[in-house]
Amino acid sequence: MSGAPPPLIEARGLTVEAPGETPRRRLLDGVDLAVPAGGRLVVMGPNGAGKTVLLRALHGLVPHGGTLLWRGRPAPPGPRRGQALVFQRPVLLRRSVLANLRFALAAAGAPRRVRTPRAEAALGEAGLLHLAHRPAAVLSGGEAQRVALVRALLAAPDLLLLDEPTASLDPEATRAVEALLARAAAAGTALVLVTQDPGQARRLGGEGAILRRGRIAARGPVAALPVGGAWGPLDDGGPAGLGAAP
Amino acid sequence: MWEITVEAIRLIARGDAEVLEIAALSLRVTAASVLASCAIGMPLGAAVGAFAFPGRRAATAALSALMGLPPVVVGLAVYLLLSASGPLHWLDILYSPAAMVLAQTLLVTPLVAALTREVVAGRAAEYRDLFASLRAGPLLRLRALLLDARGALATVALAGFGRAIAEVGAVIVVGGNIAHHTRVMTTAIALETSKGELELALALGLILLGISLGVNAAVMLLRGPSGALAA
Ligand SMILES: Nc1ncnc2c1ncn2[C@@H]1O[C@H](COP(=O)(O)OP(=O)(O)OP(=O)(O)O)[C@@H](O)[C@H]1O
Ligand SMILES: [Mg+2]
Numbered sequence: 001m002s003g004a005p006p007p008l009i010e011a012r013g014l015t016v017e018a019p020g021e022t023p024r025r026r027l028l029d030g031v032d033l034a035v036p037a038g039g040r041l042v043v044m045g046p047n048g049a050g051k052t053v054l055l056r057a058l059h060g061l062v063p064h065g066g067t068l069l070w071r072g073r074p075a076p077p078g079p080r081r082g083q084a085l086v087f088q089r090p091v092l093l094r095r096s097v098l099a100n101l102r103f104a105l106a107a108a109g110a111p112r113r114v115r116t117p118r119a120e121a122a123l124g125e126a127g128l129l130h131l132a133h134r135p136a137a138v139l140s141g142g143e144a145q146r147v148a149l150v151r152a153l154l155a156a157p158d159l160l161l162l163d164e165p166t167a168s169l170d171p172e173a174t175r176a177v178e179a180l181l182a183r184a185a186a187a188g189t190a191l192v193l194v195t196q197d198p199g200q201a202r203r204l205g206g207e208g209a210i211l212r213r214g215r216i217a218a219r220g221p222v223a224a225l226p227v228g229g230a231w232g233p234l235d236d237g238g239p240a241g242l243g244a245a246p
Numbered sequence: 247m248w249e250i251t252v253e254a255i256r257l258i259a260r261g262d263a264e265v266l267e268i269a270a271l272s273l274r275v276t277a278a279s280v281l282a283s284c285a286i287g288m289p290l291g292a293a294v295g296a297f298a299f300p301g302r303r304a305a306t307a308a309l310s311a312l313m314g315l316p317p318v319v320v321g322l323a324v325y326l327l328l329s330a331s332g333p334l335h336w337l338d339i340l341y342s343p344a345a346m347v348l349a350q351t352l353l354v355t356p357l358v359a360a361l362t363r364e365v366v367a368g369r370a371a372e373y374r375d376l377f378a379s380l381r382a383g384p385l386l387r388l389r390a391l392l393l394d395a396r397g398a399l400a401t402v403a404l405a406g407f408g409r410a411i412a413e414v415g416a417v418i419v420v421g422g423n424i425a426h427h428t429r430v431m432t433t434a435i436a437l438e439t440s441k442g443e444l445e446l447a448l449a450l451g452l453i454l455l456g457i458s459l460g461v462n463a464a465v466m467l468l469r470g471p472s473g474a475l476a477a
Contacts, residue, residue, distance in 0.1 A: 061375055079379050091376040094369075094394040103390060107382035 006072030007034035008159055008190050009058060013066035016050075016057050016214075027053045029214040030066065035207075037158065040191040042201045042222050045211035051194040052088055054211065055161045058192065059085045084155060088163035088194075090148035092136035097123070097147050100136050101154060108155040118154065126150045126180055141168040149177060153184055160184060162193040166200060178203060201225075254448035265446065269453050272430040275343050276411040279350035283406050287355040288399060291362030292388050296370040309363060312356030321419030324349040328420065341422040346430070349416040354406040361402040365395045404461055411457065 016028040027050050035041050043051050057064045060079045068075040071082075079085070092100050101119035110118065123129045128146060131139065139147065149165055162181070166174040178200065185191055195201055201208060201222050208222035218225055257265050294305050326332050328340040328348075339345045370391055377387050392399065414432040421428035423437055431450045438447040 056375075059379065061378060079381055081381065085379050087375065087379075091373060093373070093390055103382075103386075104380050107377075107380040107386055 005037065006069065008037040008039070008071060009075075009192075010034040010069040010072075011058065011066065012069075014054075014057060014068060015065035016053050016062055017065070019062075027214055028057060028064070031211075031214070031216055033209060033216070033219075035159070035190050035192060038185070038188045038190055040185060040193065040204060040206035042204055042206060042208040043192065043194045043211055044196065044198075044201060044208065044225075045217070049211040050214040051211055052163055053214075055085060055163050055192065055194060058159075059083055059161055061085070082158040083161065084152035084157040084159075085161040086145075086149050086152045086163060086165050088167070090141075090144040092139070092144055092147060094137055095135065096133050097128070097136055097139070098132040100147065101151055104151045104154050122150050122154055125183075127176060142170065142173050145169060146173065146177060149180060153180065153189075156187070157189060159190045159192065162191065164194050164196060166195070166197065174200070250444045250448055253445040254452060257445060257449040258452060262449070265449050265453070267426065268429050268431055268434050268450060271343065271428075272411060272432070272454075273457070275346045275350065275417070275430060276407060278347045279354055279410050280403060280406045282347065282351040283354040283358045283410075284399075284403050286351070287358030287406075288362045288392055288402070289388055290355075291359035291364075292366045292370075292391050293384075294359070295363040295366035296387060296391055297384065306363060309356055309360040313360045315353060315356065317353055317413050317415035318419065320353050321349050321416035324352065324416070324420045340420065341424060341428060343421070343428060345420040346417045346428060349420045350410045350413065353413060353416055354410050357409055358402055358406045361405060362392075362395075362399065365398040365402065366391045369394060407461055408458060411454065 011031055011033050014028055014031040014033075015026055018025040018027055031054060033041065043054065045051055053062065056062045058068070060075060060077060060083075070076070070080050093103055095103075098116065098119050101122060102115040105115040105118060106112075120129065120132060123132055126146060126149075128143075128150060131143060131147065136144065136147065145165060145168060149162075152160060152162075160181075165181075166177050169177060174197075181191060181193070181204070191204075191206075193204060195204075205222055208220065208225045209216050210218040210225060291309065294302060294309065324345060325340065327334045328337060328345055329335060337344075339348070370387075373387075373391070377390075382390070412432060414436055417428075417430060418433045418436070421430070421433065423429050423433035429437075431454050435447045435450050435454075438444070438450075
């Protein structure tokens with residue numbers, strides 16, 4: 001028996017096919033990755049590379065081929081206990097922000113009487129208490145993103161999957177979200193973060209991977225990855241993606 | 247014509263005991279059947295709209311088809327169930343308000359379920375991944391979908407109310423329009439008109455009209471000034 005604990009989540013040859021298409025088309029084509037407990041992985045790549053599909057597959061929202069291990073065992077079907085996903089487009093129920101958080105706590109099995117205090121505490125920590133009684137439908141895009149993140153953190157997941165969580169945030173709100181993520185990471189939550197923001201990738205640090213056309217095109221410590229500027233240099237040596245060979 | 251109208255309004259204005267009794271029974275029977283229909287039809291419709299299961303398309307089609315049940319046929323079916331030779335004769339409720347509630351519930355439940363399914367289906371698709379991600383159980387999902395659609399569901403209940411209170415065919419078959427017992431506005435209007443008692447018929451007709459308009463106005467107010475469904 002080896003003494004090292006297994007990765008929290010590990011994919012080997014992970015594939016996802018476009019549903020209902022013939023001939024079959026692979027949205028993910030043999031992705032290998034591993035994230036240890038408390039670790040972090042920053043995923044970057046051009047639009048349509050398959051970043052969102054990857055997060056959905058890791059979470060169990062889409063069927064996959066290949067091997068996916070969660071806590072060292074084959075991942076059970078469907079979203080796993082201990083994981084949370086912040087969607088690229090936040091989905092909030094048509095009710096107040098507080099009621100949205102209470103719903104997530106109810107789904108996680110929290111007893112009724114602790115739901116409101118815990119939801120309020122989480123909003124307070126995120127500096128969003130002033131939104132508690134706002135109907136979710138009237139939130140700005142950035143506010144909705146942050147509420148969705150607070151909701152994902154409520155159940156104290158071991159693995160937090162984040163799909164461009166600061167894409168529509170102003171710089172100050174971006175910092176606030178990064179601070180929340182840093183706090184979650186410090187508390188032992190592993191992060192898989194998709195981002196288009198090279199600065200954010202560097203600030204978060206850790207391992208990085210660049211996804212292109214459903215495959216991992218480059219990986220390594222974020223600081224060493226060619227994440228600055230255009231994706232061009234990765235494109236078979238072509239300049240800035242334009243006119244590059246397909 | 248003019249005198250009839252004046253007399254009808256006078257009947258209402260002085261609170262004629264017979265008019266009030268008939269109107270009150272109408273409201274009681276309708277309210278009870280709409281409540282029962284919502285209690286059964288809303289979760290049923292939401293479940294068909296929210297969950298993928300084998301036979302879902304058939305269930306959807308069945309709800310739509312049942313929405314158009316001819317009231318008289320429903321009345322006849324309930325009559326046969328409740329009559330002396332029917333399987334439910336031991337309930338002993340034929341020609342009673344309870345039988346009318348039963349018939350109207352059968353009539354209105356498919357309507358409520360079909361409309362609820364329509365209201366819920368779009369949002370259920372929008373929420374599906376979120377519900378899965380949060381690992382929300384089926385009951386929690388149903389409750390959330392119904393709660394989030396409450397504005398639209400008020401309209402659904404109203405549609406059910408409108409169908410039930412205006413309906414004659416089923417309640418006349420199973421209720422029998424017995425004075426002081428099962429006589430409601432629609433059956434009384436039908437009967438009194440044919441007897442030439444136009445003042446009473448018109449008085450009841452005006453009340454029926456007022457109730458319909460009033461309930462509609464209440465729902466408009468409920469929806470707020472923008473006409474948007476309550477968030
Ligand atoms: N259900 C689906 N059926 C068919 N194609 C799909 C499906 N889901 C995703 N795709 C395709 O898979 C590819 C990858 O999509 P994905 O959403 O993962 O991209 P992404 O890397 O997240 O892009 P972005 O940066 O724009 O968010 C896209 O070409 C998309 O059209
Ligand atoms: Mg994406």
